[in-house]
C-alpha cells in the first residue's frame with residue numbers, strides 16, 4: 922500500500938516540521954525572567970542579570986531544581 926505509507930510519512934514530516942517551528946519560536950522569543958523567585962514559599966528577589974537570562978527562580982531554588990533534574994535524569998546510573 923504505497924499510498925498509506927506516503928500518508929504516514931507525510932504525517933511524520935508535518936509533525937517534525939511543527940515541532941521544529943515551535944522550537945525556533947521559543948528560541949527567538951526570549952521569555953523574560955521574574956523579578957522574584959517563582960517558588961510560592963520563597964519569593965527571594967532575583968538579580969537583574971539573571972532575570973535577563975530568563976531566570977524564574979532564586980539561586981537557592983535554582984540549585985535545588987538542578988539537583989532534582991540531575992537525580993531524575995535517565996542514563997546516569999552507576
Ligand SMILES: [Zn+2]
Pocket residue numbers: 958959960963964965978979980981982983
Ligand atoms: Zn527561591
